[in-house]
Amino acid sequence: MLQVRADYHTHTRFSPDSRCEPEALCRAAAEKGLREIAVTDHFEFFPPGKFADGHYGFETFAAQQAALARCREQFAGRLAVRSGIEVGQPQCDPEGAARLMEAFSFDYVIGSVHKMKGVDLGLIDYPDEKIPALVGENLEMLRVLAETGDFDCMGQIDIIKRYAAVKGKRVDLLDYQDALDPVLRALACRGKGLEINTSGLRQAARETLPAARLLRRFRELGGEILTIGSDAHRPEDVGAGFETALAEAKAAGFRYLALFAERKPSFYRIAE
Ligand SMILES: [Zn+2]
Numbered sequence: 001m002l003q004v005r006a007d008y009h010t011h012t013r014f015s016p017d018s019r020c021e022p023e024a025l026c027r028a029a030a031e032k033g034l035r036e037i038a039v040t041d042h043f044e045f046f047p048p049g050k051f052a053d054g055h056y057g058f059e060t061f062a063a064q065q066a067a068l069a070r071c072r073e074q075f076a077g078r079l080a081v082r083s084g085i086e087v088g089q090p091q092c093d094p095e096g097a098a099r100l101m102e103a104f105s106f107d108y109v110i111g112s113v114h115k116m117k118g119v120d121l122g123l124i125d126y127p128d129e130k131i132p133a134l135v136g137e138n139l140e141m142l143r144v145l146a147e148t149g150d151f152d153c154m155g156q157i158d159i160i161k162r163y164a165a166v167k168g169k170r171v172d173l174l175d176y177q178d179a180l181d182p183v184l185r186a187l188a189c190r191g192k193g194l195e196i197n198t199s200g201l202r203q204a205a206r207e208t209l210p211a212a213r214l215l216r217r218f219r220e221l222g223g224e225i226l227t228i229g230s231d232a233h234r235p236e237d238v239g240a241g242f243e244t245a246l247a248e249a250k251a252a253g254f255r256y257l258a259l260f261a262e263r264k265p266s267f268y269r270i271a272e
Contacts, residue, residue, distance in 0.1 A: 003270075004034075004228050004239075004242040004245065004270070005034060005036055005257075006038065006080075006227075006228075006259055007029055007229055007232070007239050008040070008082075008227035008229040008259075008260075009110060009195060009227070010029075010040060010230065010231070010232045010238060012039055012041060012067075014041040014060050015056075017233060019234075020232075022067045022071050023067075023070075023074065025037065026074070028232075028235035028238040028239075029079055030075060032239040034079065034239055035080065036082065036259060037079060037082065038083075038227075039068055039081070039084055040229070041061070041084075041085060042056075042088065043060075043087050043100060045090050045096060047092045047093075047117065048092075050118030058100060065104060068081055082108050083105075084107060084260075085100075085104075085106050085108075085110070086109075086112055087100070087111055088113065088114040088115060089113050089145070090149050090151070092118075098150070105262065107262055108152055108153075108260035108263070109150065110152070110229075111150075111151030111153070111192075112155035112159070113138065113142055116137055116141060121159060121160055122163050126163070131169060131171060132176075134160070135171060135179075136179060139176060142157065142183045143182050146184075146190070147186045152225075152260055152263060153193035153195045154193070154194055156195065156200075156210075156231070157183070157214070158172075158173045158214060159209060161173070161205050162205045166203070166204045173210070173214060174213060180217070184218045184223060185222070187223060188218065188221050188222035188224070193224070193226055193258055194210070194225070195228065195229050196215070196229070196245040196249060197229055197231050198229070198240055198242065211248055212251040212252040215248060215253075215254065216251075218252075219254065224256075226254050226256075227260075228242060228257060230242070249270060254271070255269060255270060255271040256268060
């Protein structure tokens, strides 16, 4: 049976918001029948002058890579362990982002937008009258990231849907297609992908980030690279919601999913 082989978005204790040991994550992945995992711990960038209290620095990734090397040995033959990172709004500090990428060799890099003007999207209120402006600002940041960022796949492109849903508001980026299309087109043109992030299924949005309708638009604009990730911050969420994600990918017309080693994609089939 064709199925999802890899979880391409996971966090460990090398992220500020997880206490999970990499080994526990890998064990969960192997037990769930996955063949590969990418550990993508957070690194957040801030605009000049914004305080980054509680966030980890470069030294964290030296420790993360050493821990992943041990997991790679321990799970050899059972589970491929890819060394990844999720960079948040790297365009806020292009020099810092370049230094980070030079300092480490990652297999896979997720580019995300978690913050606007240094404020987490989860901490913003979403009053009806402000939603169009907030979505516009968010899509503008995504466009700059898509056009200039050093990453492989864009993370949870419609994360704003997730946080608006917490406040009982529905946001669909396809309602802003004039601003969304340049993001998707830039990704496709630069050979970059999207991910389906299944954390939305476990949260108020109650659907994947993004769902099939946005993925279909990416496909129409030439997008070819797609990964699926749980965004697990604990072992029990590894691989969660992957059947739904697979159905969304197929419904959008994707026939392959991507895997990455040393930042180079390879593909495996998910549809006949
Ligand atoms: Zn994440």
